[in-house]
Amino acid sequence: MSININKFEEIKTELREYPSTALMVVTKNRDIEDIKKLFDLGHTVFGENRVQEADKKFISQTFFDQISLHLIGPLQTNKTKRALEIFDTIQSVDRVKIIDMIAKNISPLSKTKNFFLQVNIGNEPQKAGIAPDQTLELYNYAKEKNLNIKGLMCIPPANNNPEKYFQELFDLKNILNPNLLLSMGMSGDYQLALKNKSNLIRIGSLMFND
Numbered sequence: 001m002s003i004n005i006n007k008f009e010e011i012k013t014e015l016r017e018y019p020s021t022a023l024m025v026v027t028k029n030r031d032i033e034d035i036k037k038l039f040d041l042g043h044t045v046f047g048e049n050r051v052q053e054a055d056k057k058f059i060s061q062t063f064f065d066q067i068s069l070h071l072i073g074p075l076q077t078n079k080t081k082r083a084l085e086i087f088d089t090i091q092s093v094d095r096v097k098i099i100d101m102i103a104k105n106i107s108p109l110s111k112t113k114n115f116f117l118q119v120n121i122g123n124e125p126q127k128a129g130i131a132p133d134q135t136l137e138l139y140n141y142a143k144e145k146n147l148n149i150k151g152l153m154c155i156p157p158a159n160n161n162p163e164k165y166f167q168e169l170f171d172l173k174n175i176l177n178p179n180l181l182l183s184m185g186m187s188g189d190y191q192l193a194l195k196n197k198s199n200l201i202r203i204g205s206l207m208f209n210d
Helices: 005-017 032-040 051-058 077-086 096-105 132-144 163-176 190-195
Strands: 022-026 045-048 068-071 089-093 114-119 149-154 181-183 200-203
Touching (some): 005 190, 051 068, 051 077, 068 077, 077 096, 089 096, 089 149, 114 132, 132 149, 132 163, 149 163, 163 181, 163 190, 181 200, 190 200
Parallel strands (some): 022 045, 022 200, 045 068, 089 114, 114 149, 149 181
């Protein structure tokens, strides 16, 4: 495996037209050598799916304090305390039990400062995330627990036009709080996400030559 430098530069160029949008490189199952190369190219925003993998890969790196590391995979309650020590942002908050566990373990010394609610925008039973019609209630509960909710994250249903789901997440954001950020768009649909006001695109496979 190696970095697709051309695609990396291409997406960075595309983002010049979207100054309010950042690129996250998803590094699940990627070698630390490739991650170091991206860092050397000036990239600092990374996403991981699992707490244990991120712990193993990133904690010992000299650049750890110079990057922004996001958890984008499901968070288990028994991994919450460690996640708060590793990630700057947790994007997969989706239920009361996780909010309670975060509130119990977070402190001023925690690395995690920001949280996103993961919305199951397509109401798919096999996917994590809070149902759209329950998101306002969960958002209010998180605010009561003093969590700094910075945005919403979604993964649209596969094999469907994602644009309607991006639009729905945008509309939901405006109901909750127009100042929230939107984490939406991956390797196969990021250009549509950009057109629908995504603030953070999560790109994995496009960045690497597998």
